[in-house]
Amino acid sequence: MALATPLSSGIQVNLIEQNTDTLLSVKAHNADFVLGEKTLKLWAHSPDGYYSITDYSIEGSDSLTIPLSNIHYADSSGEVAYLDLVAFTESMGLVGSDNAIPAKAAQRIEDLPSEDISSFSRGSEGFVFPNRRILDETIRNLMFHVTMWFGMVGLLLFGFIYAIKYILGNNLERDLWASLANAVGLGFGILGLLTGMVWAKYTWGAFWVNDAKLNGAGLGVLMYFAYFLLRNSIDNPRKRARISAAYNVIAFVLYIMFIFVLPRLQGVDSLHPGQGGNPAFSSYDLDNALRIVFYPAVIGWTFIGFWIFDILRRMHALNNIN
Amino acid sequence: MTSSKISRNWVFLGNELRAELRHLQGLAAQTMFVVVASYLLYAGLVLLGHTDVSSQVVHVIFWLVMIFTIVNSTSSSFFRDASGRDLYYYSLLHPLVYFTGKLLSSLVTTLFHSLLLTLIFHQVFAYSYMISVHWFAVMFCGVAGMTTLFTLIASMASKTSQSQILAVVLGFPLAIPLLLFILKNLSSIDLVYAQGFNLSSLSSLLIFDGLILSLSLLLFPYIWGD
Numbered sequence: 001m002a003l004a005t006p007l008s009s010g011i012q013v014n015l016i017e018q019n020t021d022t023l024l025s026v027k028a029h030n031a032d033f034v035l036g037e038k039t040l041k042l043w044a045h046s047p048d049g050y051y052s053i054t055d056y057s058i059e060g061s062d063s064l065t066i067p068l069s070n071i072h073y074a075d076s077s078g079e080v081a082y083l084d085l086v087a088f089t090e091s092m093g094l095v096g097s098d099n100a101i102p103a104k105a106a107q108r109i110e111d112l113p114s115e116d117i118s119s120f121s122r123g124s125e126g127f128v129f130p131n132r133r134i135l136d137e138t139i140r141n142l143m144f145h146v147t148m149w150f151g152m153v154g155l156l157l158f159g160f161i162y163a164i165k166y167i168l169g170n171n172l173e174r175d176l177w178a179s180l181a182n183a184v185g186l187g188f189g190i191l192g193l194l195t196g197m198v199w200a201k202y203t204w205g206a207f208w209v210n211d212a213k214l215n216g217a218g219l220g221v222l223m224y225f226a227y228f229l230l231r232n233s234i235d236n237p238r239k240r241a242r243i244s245a246a247y248n249v250i251a252f253v254l255y256i257m258f259i260f261v262l263p264r265l266q267g268v269d270s271l272h273p274g275q276g277g278n279p280a281f282s283s284y285d286l287d288n289a290l291r292i293v294f295y296p297a298v299i300g301w302t303f304i305g306f307w308i309f310d311i312l313r314r315m316h317a318l319n320n321i322n
Numbered sequence: 323m324t325s326s327k328i329s330r331n332w333v334f335l336g337n338e339l340r341a342e343l344r345h346l347q348g349l350a351a352q353t354m355f356v357v358v359a360s361y362l363l364y365a366g367l368v369l370l371g372h373t374d375v376s377s378q379v380v381h382v383i384f385w386l387v388m389i390f391t392i393v394n395s396t397s398s399s400f401f402r403d404a405s406g407r408d409l410y411y412y413s414l415l416h417p418l419v420y421f422t423g424k425l426l427s428s429l430v431t432t433l434f435h436s437l438l439l440t441l442i443f444h445q446v447f448a449y450s451y452m453i454s455v456h457w458f459a460v461m462f463c464g465v466a467g468m469t470t471l472f473t474l475i476a477s478m479a480s481k482t483s484q485s486q487i488l489a490v491v492l493g494f495p496l497a498i499p500l501l502l503f504i505l506k507n508l509s510s511i512d513l514v515y516a517q518g519f520n521l522s523s524l525s526s527l528l529i530f531d532g533l534i535l536s537l538s539l540l541l542f543p544y545i546w547g548d
Contacts, residue, residue, distance in 0.1 A: 167544055222495040229491055233482040243478050246541045247492065250474070253537060254496055262499065 006030060007137055009092040013085055013100035016065075022105055024066040026085070028092070034061040036089030041120070042066070044101055045084040046075045049114020068105040074112035075103070088120045142290065143297045145195040148188050151301035155185035155309065156224075156252055163248035166241055175241035178248060179231060180312045184305050186224040193217060216258030223251040331419045334411075338427035341402065348398040349431060352391045356435050359387045360442040368446060380447060381508045384439055385501060388465065391435045395428045396472040397489045400480040408546075417543035425473045432465050451515035459524055460511075464504040467531040471496055474538040477545055500534075503527045 009031040016025045033040060042053040055070035073083055082099035083106065094117070162178035165171070196214070197207045208214060227247055234240035342349055363383060367375055403411065411420055440461065444452040451457055472493050479489040503526050514523060 216499075219495045219498055226488075226492045226495060230478070230482065230488060233484050233488060235483070239481060242547075243481055243545060246545045247478060249541060250496065250537055253533070254499075257533070258499060 003140060007139070009095055011085070011087055011095050011097050013097045015068075015102075022068050024068055024071075024085070024101060026064050026066065026087070026097075028062040028087075031089065031092040031095070032061045033058050033064050033089070036091055039088070039090040041088045043086045043115065043117065044071050044073045044106065045086050045096070046073045046080050046103075048074050048076055050086060050117050051112060052115055068101065069107065071101060071106035072109050072112055073103070073106055074109055074114065086117070088117075094120050139290070141195060141199045143293055145192060145199055147294065147297040147301045148192045148195065150298045151305040152185050152188035152192060154302045155181050155188065155305045156255065158306075158309075159185060160248060160252040163245040163252075166245045167249075170238075170241075172237060172241055175245060176316065177309075177313065178245065179228075180316070181309050182224060182227060182248065184309045184312065186221065186228070187308075188301075188305055189217070189221045189224065193221060212263040213259060216255075216262055219258055220251075220255040223255060227251055330415060331423060334415060334419060334423040335426050338399065338423055339430060342395075342399070342427060342431060345398075345402065348394060352394050352431070352435055353438070355390055356387055356439050356442075359383065360439065360446065363443075364446045377447075377449060377512070378505070378509050380443060380449070381505060381511075384443065385464070385504060387439060388432070388436055389468065389497065389501075392428070392432050392465070392468045392472050393490060393493065395431045396424075396469065396476040397479070397486065399424050399428055400473075400476040401485060404480045404485070412546070417546050418539060420546065421473070421477075421538065421542045424477075425470060428473055429466060429469050432469055433462070436461055436465050451511050454515050456511060456514050456523075460504060460507045460527065463524060463527045463531055464500070467500050467527070467534055468497060470531070470534050470538050471500065474534075474542060474545075477542060481545075500527075500530055503530055 007030055010029045011031070012027045012029065014025045014027070016023050037058060040058075042056060043050040044053055045051075051071075051073045053066060053071055056064050056066040058064045071083070080103050083101040083103055084096055084098050085100040086094060086096040088094050159178045159181035162174045162181065166174040166178060196217070200209060200214075201207050227244060230247055231240055231244045234243060363380070367373065415423075440452050440457070443449060472489070475493040475496070476485075476489050479485045479492060482488050507523060507527060
């Protein structure tokens with residue numbers, strides 16, 4: 001479902017230079033300007049209202065250009081730096097692009113009457129994913145990358161709980177369960193990092209950026225690798241269980257700190273949604289269509305993780321039948 | 323009873339420090355590393371005329387040297403006891419006494435090295451902010467946090483068969499965020515030095531130190547028993 005659901009219509013706006021003019025180039029996604037030419041309407045949106053744009057030229061079915069100097073708007077506060085661009089066709093409905101028009105390049109006219117666009121509705125396109133700026137089609141990765149991290153945190157929490165249970169009870173089976181849960185959690189963590197790197201390449205331009213949450217996630221994977229190195233270097237099962245349970249406690253507590261607390265601190269820059277001054281994850285990235293797929297996906301990935309853990313546990317039990 | 327418990331702690335600490343001084347190779351190696359690293363920096367930067375290097379580079383090198391010192395001193399203090407002397411201490415001391423004794427003896431040697439390095443850098447690079455309350459506060463919090471962390475890690479690593487490698491491998495992912503906090507604090511030290519010392523700039527470092535210390539005190543009694 002994550003891969004097959006289409007994206008809703010959206011527009012992407014860029015500034016291009018042509019001769020001596022600066023033009024606004026509008027590209028449409030899953031929309032057609034030529035087919036909708038008769039019903040096409042464009043507005044510039046300032047805090048004071050919507051102002052119609054009449055001077056534009058349709059270049060192709062998915063692109064049109066608007067000369068910036070012929071955009072008129074009114075702004076009583078005089079402080080607005082960017083205007084939003086709102087477009088409408090019958091099939092597409094109302095779509096917008098925030099902060100698309102630099103206000104300095106457009107013409108500010110005192111007391112220009114604003115239009116009422118409440119009669120124009122969003123198109124009903126069925127079950128679609130929202131079209132977000134920068135993300136575009138990659139929003140589908142939300143169902144893989146983010147849900148996998150949720151599953152991973154669940155598995156590592158399970159490992160942590162069983163490490164504490166071992167500390168309190170000295171039952172070797174609990175130590176086994178903790179190590180298996182951590183192994184599956186680590187596997188999910190590596191996959192999460194890989195999917196995150198692929199996502200970063202298409203949205204942020206590089207496989208790895210200097211982001212607090214990425215660094216924290218990378219360190220966490222290193223910590224759990226060290227956990228398994230520690231386990232492999234002790235032969236006595238009780239000693240191994242004891243030392244690795246202690247390291248598990250430290251690793252989990254610090255890991256939660258690295259990926260949840262550190263990126264949200266004041267003064268830490270982050271590209272991830274919800275940290276470093278970006279709008280929070282739930283309000284920014286999840287609309288209803290996404291939610292329908294996302295919550296079951298989280299449950300699904302968590303179940304897959306625990307299923308893998310259970311298979312490993314049973315394999316271990318079968319290997320150790322004497 | 324209480325006074326004998328407290329005096330046991332000081333006696334144990336005194337024993338640890340005496341052991342450090344008797345097995346001078348560890349202390350000597352660390353001091354030599356400090357001096358050699360300082361001389362390399364002096365030769366490479368000052369003598370060859372590259373004095374335009376950013377102070378943050380010098381801070382990074384300072385902390386690289388300190389990491390080596392801390393890993394070395396904490397590992398050697400635990401590995402010294404690994405061949406049976408720790409069993410003797412188990413019968414004698416409460417685990418937290420043992421832990422704080424090891425921690426404090428490592429802290430004494432690493433603070434000595436950090437002060438030595440500070441004095442050398444202050445002379446070589448003429449950074450006036452190195453003799454200031456803020457610098458010493460950051461340095462002390464950083465050294466204390468790292469020493470606590472590596473004391474705990476060394477106690478775990480000393481129980482394994484590849485203790486030297488594991489002490490580093492286990493400790494580094496945990497030490498990196500602490501280093502980032504320290505270096506972030508030091509990157510604006512020129513400004514803070516001009517404005518005067520305030521505790522809030524150290525808050526994240528202090529919280530991290532507190533977290534590590536409380537985890538260590540909770541977990542060490544569980545780790546040390548055999």
